[in-house]
Amino acid sequence: AQKITQTQPGMFVQEKEAVTLDCTYDTSDQSYGLFWYKQPSSGEMIFLIYQGSYDEQNATEGRYSLNFQKARKSANLVISASQLGDSAMYFCAMREASGGSYIPTFGRGTSLIVHP
Amino acid sequence: GAVVSQHPSWVICKSGTSVKIECRSLDFQATTMFWYRQFPKQSLMLMATSNEGSKATYEQGVEKDKFLINHASLTLSTLTVTSAHPEDSSFYICSARETSGRTSYEQYFGPGTRLTVT
Numbered sequence: 001a002q003k004i005t006q007t008q009p010g011m012f013v014q015e016k017e018a019v020t021l022d023c024t025y026d027t028s029d030q031s032y033g034l035f036w037y038k039q040p041s042s043g044e045m046i047f048l049i050y051q052g053s054y055d056e057q058n059a060t061e062g063r064y065s066l067n068f069q070k071a072r073k074s075a076n077l078v079i080s081a082s083q084l085g086d087s088a089m090y091f092c093a094m095r096e097a098s099g100g101s102y103i104p105t106f107g108r109g110t111s112l113i114v115h116p
Numbered sequence: 117g118a119v120v121s122q123h124p125s126w127v128i129c130k131s132g133t134s135v136k137i138e139c140r141s142l143d144f145q146a147t148t149m150f151w152y153r154q155f156p157k158q159s160l161m162l163m164a165t166s167n168e169g170s171k172a173t174y175e176q177g178v179e180k181d182k183f184l185i186n187h188a189s190l191t192l193s194t195l196t197v198t199s200a201h202p203e204d205s206s207f208y209i210c211s212a213r214e215t216s217g218r219t220s221y222e223q224y225f226g227p228g229t230r231l232t233v234t
Contacts, residue, residue, distance in 0.1 A: 042227070043207055043209070043227065044225065045160075045209065045211075045228075047224075047225075091159065102213075103150070103165060105162075106159045106160045108158070108159045109157075109158075111157075
């Protein structure tokens with residue numbers, strides 16, 4: 001079974017609007033971390049936001065917020081006030097503590113296109 | 117902030133030749149480095165985990181004799197694609213994890229290397 005599921009291969013949003021990118025995860029660990037990365041066409045992976053499984057508050061970083069619903073095992077990324085520069089691939093990733101390896105697993109990604 | 121560099125950023129080579137890709141942590145020590153492969157419009161696939169001073173741990177299905185990984189120091193890991201074939205053409209990304217602690221932002225990615233084998 002996939003550990004990280006991103007069901008939206010592509011999303012479109014109007015500039016200045018908010019957009020939610022979905023991510024669900026599967027783990028039996030109690031301790032884990034969830035990440036979102038942005039990958040523009042240049043290829044670099046840009047870290048956006050992190051949520052720990054024990055964090056009670058939803059993580060926020062500027063225009064990015066993570067809607068963490070632990071019972072549903074979802075960690076959706078919300079981008080507010082979209083900008084043209086937000087057009088990119090977005091990857092959700094999870095890092096589990098089991099085995100001590102802390103190696104993250106990535107989802108398939110969502111391509112976001114911001115229209116002017 | 118923590119910076120990871122990769123060299124070269126892109127390379128074209130002929131089938132049958134070997135190519136070496138370097139991954140360096142510029143301002144921190146990295147006990148562990150990871151090598152990923154990414155096909156167009158697909159996710160990152162972990163190839164191997166590289167620990168300084170020891171043999172790399174390869175993921176299932178990754179040929180260790182084809183993808184040689186060396187992590188000789190706390191700031192440098194290399195991936196050598198031996199006897200490259202066109203199907204090895206891909207985007208290779210490394211990431212590095214800081215030696216100290218387990219903070220949430222400890223894994224830093226390099227900018228990637230685009231390999232084209234003709």
